[in-house]
Amino acid sequence: MDNRRWSLFNHRFFLQPQVKLGTMAQTDAIRWNNRYQEESFLALREPRSLLIEACEWLPEGGCALDLAMGLGHNAAYLMQRGLKVIGVDISFIALQKAKSLCPQIMAICADLESFSLPANTFDVILNFYFLQRSIWDQVRKWLKPNGLLIVETMTQEMKALKPEIDERFLLQPNELKRTFADFEILLYREGWQDRNGEHPRAVASLVARKPSKLS
Numbered sequence: 001m002d003n004r005r006w007s008l009f010n011h012r013f014f015l016q017p018q019v020k021l022g023t024m025a026q027t028d029a030i031r032w033n034n035r036y037q038e039e040s041f042l043a044l045r046e047p048r049s050l051l052i053e054a055c056e057w058l059p060e061g062g063c064a065l066d067l068a069m070g071l072g073h074n075a076a077y078l079m080q081r082g083l084k085v086i087g088v089d090i091s092f093i094a095l096q097k098a099k100s101l102c103p104q105i106m107a108i109c110a111d112l113e114s115f116s117l118p119a120n121t122f123d124v125i126l127n128f129y130f131l132q133r134s135i136w137d138q139v140r141k142w143l144k145p146n147g148l149l150i151v152e153t154m155t156q157e158m159k160a161l162k163p164e165i166d167e168r169f170l171l172q173p174n175e176l177k178r179t180f181a182d183f184e185i186l187l188y189r190e191g192w193q194d195r196n197g198e199h200p201r202a203v204a205s206l207v208a209r210k211p212s213k214l215s
């Protein structure tokens with residue numbers, strides 16, 4: 001890894017409670033900070049099952065980026081497996097909690113709608129339950145050749161259960177697969193999780209490898 005990339009990890013603490021955000025992003029930050037202060041929202045204490053399922057493809061070391069990291073359970077899992085992790089989230093409260101779970105996580109408080117990192121930096125990128133289509137081009141660039149992309153988020157099927165959800169935050173059928181069609185698809189599926197449980201959700205799940213040369 002070159003010096004420029006190391007410098008990302010050598011920053012001791014990226015957390016900035018006063019991070020400058022646009023008005024929309026400020027509203028999002030407040031909303032998410034409030035949610036992360038509710039006890040019920042802290043229920044998720046495990047890494048996502050897709051991440052555990054994808055462990056056979058994870059590298060033994062290297063650098064990972066966790067987009068919209070939340071409470072850091074996925075990042076902590078990667079760190080236990082020997083990766084360095086940068087987690088980005090708009091919620092300062094979530095990042096504080098992630099840092100207390102795993103102090104070695106590099107936490108960046110930022111709006112992913114206006115965010116940039118150097119190209120070819122990450123061996124692994126996680127994108128769990130945060131749909132921001134405008135960053136997908138960047139995600140392709142941020143991944144190193146042969147880097148692993150792991151994405152899971154809700155699909156339009158979710159409307160059957162929660163009609164009030166904003167369509168923009170739901171994937172179209174096969175959308176992830178189409179978007180990353182030039183990657184090597186290692187796992188792809190759509191369906192319900194926890195159908196009869198506490199948190200039923202219709203999701204699409206993707207594990208894909210960036211080709212060594214992108215055309």
Ligand SMILES: C[S@@+](CC[C@H](N)C(=O)[O-])C[C@H]1O[C@@H](n2cnc3c(N)ncnc32)[C@H](O)[C@@H]1O
Nearest residue numbers: 032068069070089090091110111112128129130
């Ligand atoms: C449903 S949670 C998912 C958290 C985590 N990825 C997981 O799998 O549990 C969505 C996350 O997106 C973050 N978020 C929402 N809008 C954001 C934005 N514009 N930029 C960065 N993070 C954002 C929220 O703070 C929240 O932590």
